Amino acid sequence: MTRIRSFAVVCAVSMAVVGVGAAPASAQPALEPPVTTTPPFTTPYTDNCPFAASPPPAIDLSEVPAPGSTVPQPLPIPAEAVGGDRLAECGAVVPDGAPPLPADISATGFVVADMDSGAVLAAKDPHGRYRPASTIKVLLALVALDELNLNTQVTATAEDAAAEGSAVGIGKNGVYTNLQLMQGLVMASGNDAAHALSRQMGGDGATVAKMNAKAVELGALDTRTATPSGLDGPGMACSAYDLALIYREAMRNPTFTQLISTQTVQFPGYPKDPAIPEDQDRPVFTLSNDNLLLYNYEGALGGKTGYTDDARQTFVAGAERDGRRLVVTIMQGDVLPIRPWEQAARLLDYGFAMDSSSSVGDLVEPRSTSAVTSTRSSGPTPTLAQPPSSVPSSSASGSRQSDLQAQGDTVVRIAIGVIGTIVVLGLLWGARRLSRTR
Structure with missing residues (x-):
């Protein structure tokens, strides 16, 4: 029946087309503009704090726990909002007398802040909990730079190469330095690179535990990592505020700043699989950074993209103008009405136009075992060839x-x-x- 109906529709369309072509011009009816029923775009409403404890419900099975395990309870909500009282608000948060926020922002939550002073210039649902997708790779990079030697060579496994989701393109028996894996992680959002890095740090479980400990150290109390790569998993959560904290700390690491701002680099190939007769060697190729803001926004410092079906579009980036460095984070956005990097550009423009003394809160400093805050030691900036042990994190x-x-x-x-x-x-x-x- 379905085929018959389809055939009938095709015949009707064909006859209509033939009829229009044969009719005299005077007989053609005037074409009326189509009636638009789609409502105009509006930024998602969050004033009633729908995601104060947990992200929106998953739309797929990505967060179903493994047999024998349970979904973790939501992270506790701090009695006082981290960063200041105004950041407890769930709608748009701007300084008194500030101009209206830019239009066409589909992000459900966002933050614009000064990376150096820590002043939060504007926000929307800053502590609302969302899924971070691949932006959480910035946290993985922080942990890896603390622990791994960038010069160490690693032979990729079949499990590395078969990692689910986005991939930089490493292959079984390919040999890579940790520096190259970090480039694949940051520039191309490679889940295969994330797997190879986490394997060296004890596997996914151990790496996730280290990432979560680092988040607590940074004061990112809305963040719980479920996977090293950002693939959705039970209990995964982050916030626009936390993502700004994580990115700000990463940008204090000179190695990370070089990685995140690299536009292109040569990436190794890998040998053919002898078990597959028709397989061939994969040659060296040019790896390009997938962050379009880096190419299209003056003063862009680099950033990280993210997407899953449940997280939607996520984004974090920084830019510098007239001596000011700002960070912008976007949570649960969409590609409409404009792309995420374009939304980030508008929010950065908004932040740069504001007075540097404007603030609705602050990005807190990392914690240490002996004090609430810690100060990063000064020293020479290392090159990418140096092991990360020479670049301690500020915390x-x-x-x-x-x-x-x-x-x-x-x-x-x-x-x-x-x-x-x-x-x-x-x-x-x-x-x-x-x-x-x-």
Whole structure:
């Protein structure tokens, strides 16, 4: 029946087309403009805080827990909003007297903030919880840069190459440095690269635990990672505010800033699989950064894209203008009415146009084991060839410096003790010989 109906429709359309072509011009009816029934675009409404505890319900099975496990409870909501009272608001948050926010922003939540002062210039549902998709790879990059040597060579496994979702294109038995895996992670959002990096840090479970610990350290209390790559999983959550914290901390790492701002780089190929007779070697290829803001926005510093069916469009990026550096984050957006990077550009323009003293809150500084905030140590900027161990994160630098100072003090004390003991023994020995001589 379906085929018959389809055939009838085709015949009717064909006859109509033939009829129109044969009729005289005077007989053609005037064409009326189509009636538009689609309502005009409006930014999603969040004033009633629909996502204060959890992201919107999943539309697929990506967050169904594995057999024997359960969905984790939502993260607790802090009694006081991190960053200031106004950031507890769920709708649009702008300073008093600020101009209207730009139009055509489909992001359900967003933040525009000064990366250096930490001032939040404008926001919408800043602590609403959404799925981060691949923007969470910025957090993975932070953990990997703390732990892995960029010069170490890694041989990719079949599991690395078969990682679900977006891929940079690594292959089984391909040999890559961690630097190249980081390039594939940041520039091309490679889930295969994420798998190869997390494998070196104990596997997905261990890496997720490290990412979540780092989030707490940064004060990102809306964030719980379920997968290293950003694929949706049970309990996955982040917020526009947290994403700004994570990106700001990453941009304090000179290695990350170079990775995120690289437009193109040569990426290794890999050998053919001998188990597949028709397979061929994959040659070296040019890897391009997938962040269009980097190419199209003056002063762009680099950023990270993200998308899953449940997360929708997510985005984080930074830009510099007249000595000011801003970060913009977008959560649960869409490609309509304009693309996410274009929405980010409009929000950046809005932020740059505001007075630098304007603020509705602050990006908090990372925590440390001994204080609420920590100050990043100054030092020479390393090149990408240097291992990340020479680039401590700001949250760790204070404690590492105190550890090194304590170790140095201990060494000095031991040395003084040893020298003192030698002197005393020498005096006793000399006195004894003198006594014997006498």
